[in-house]
Amino acid sequence: MTFVLLESLSLPGDPAKTNEDAYAHADNAALVLDGATPLGDPLMPGPSDAAWLAQFGARRLMAHLKDGDAPRDALAHTLADAAKSFEALRRHPVREKWQTPCASMMLATQAQAEGEIEFMWYGDCTALLQQGDESAIIGDAFERRGLEAYSARRMAQEKNLAPAPDLNRAAMMQTMRASRNRINSGKNWLFSPEPRAAAHVSSLRAAVAPGAVLLIASDGFLALATDYGAYDEMSLVTAARVKGLAALGAELRAIENADAMGEKFARFKKSDDATALLLEVK
Numbered sequence: 001m002t003f004v005l006l007e008s009l010s011l012p013g014d015p016a017k018t019n020e021d022a023y024a025h026a027d028n029a030a031l032v033l034d035g036a037t038p039l040g041d042p043l044m045p046g047p048s049d050a051a052w053l054a055q056f057g058a059r060r061l062m063a064h065l066k067d068g069d070a071p072r073d074a075l076a077h078t079l080a081d082a083a084k085s086f087e088a089l090r091r092h093p094v095r096e097k098w099q100t101p102c103a104s105m106m107l108a109t110q111a112q113a114e115g116e117i118e119f120m121w122y123g124d125c126t127a128l129l130q131q132g133d134e135s136a137i138i139g140d141a142f143e144r145r146g147l148e149a150y151s152a153r154r155m156a157q158e159k160n161l162a163p164a165p166d167l168n169r170a171a172m173m174q175t176m177r178a179s180r181n182r183i184n185s186g187k188n189w190l191f192s193p194e195p196r197a198a199a200h201v202s203s204l205r206a207a208v209a210p211g212a213v214l215l216i217a218s219d220g221f222l223a224l225a226t227d228y229g230a231y232d233e234m235s236l237v238t239a240a241r242v243k244g245l246a247a248l249g250a251e252l253r254a255i256e257n258a259d260a261m262g263e264k265f266a267r268f269k270k271s272d273d274a275t276a277l278l279l280e281v282k
Helices: 049-066 071-089 141-158 170-180 195-200 219-226 233-242 245-258
Strands: 003-011 021-026 029-035 103-110 116-122 126-131 134-138 202-207 213-217 274-281
Touching: 003 021, 003 029, 003 219, 003 245, 021 049, 021 274, 029 049, 029 213, 029 274, 049 071, 049 103, 071 103, 071 116, 071 195, 103 126, 103 213, 116 126, 126 233, 134 202, 134 233, 141 219, 213 219, 213 233, 219 233, 219 245, 219 274, 233 245, 233 274, 245 274
Parallel strands: none
Antiparallel strands: 003 274, 021 029, 029 103, 103 116, 116 202, 126 134, 126 213, 213 274
């Protein structure tokens, strides 16, 4: 089984800011990482701790897989690598958990069993698998986004803000930091410089036939279906194949620009980083 990359796309939410998504692809693996928006000054060198973690994670995961690690071992080794680098390079120790960079992830790899793909994920990066007239959702984006829209609208009303507020506004920061302080506890584990997170990754194995199409994406891209209702999961994959990812990226930004204040589609910011990989299984 081989993953053939048909097209890739990665758009920053704001062209003037760092893209905090990352992706990687090899014959036997594909992944997307979505760094969580930082809520304070960076601890690491560079403009964004979230971008550092996403890029570092993508490089190290693929390197460990290339070296022959099983997927779960590759993840454990990558999280340990991230913890070591974070401790060595950060400007000062973490005082509160919200300062720790974290990310959502979707990783698809060849399973040991013939004709199967193993999926592992954190957060709301999601894979859409299309085989003939059937489709499957692997991941949590479609379940989570309705709740996120509700939360964005409620918080905006409470703080007298537009329904698409800037996360950096002081009125939002305390609430967002309190939420982020709950990462890596209970059921809320994310890709982060925390080796214990390896034991809490979500996973699923799926039987896949040659010719199947796989769309792996961050929640910013999936908003076309989860938030804006332009597609469902099946038609989004079909549109990616027919129109191409670049055209869908332009369509995504047109919807968001037309509703810049979030009056129709409540969300935490006008546009999010949007990343997608379109692959065919051979």
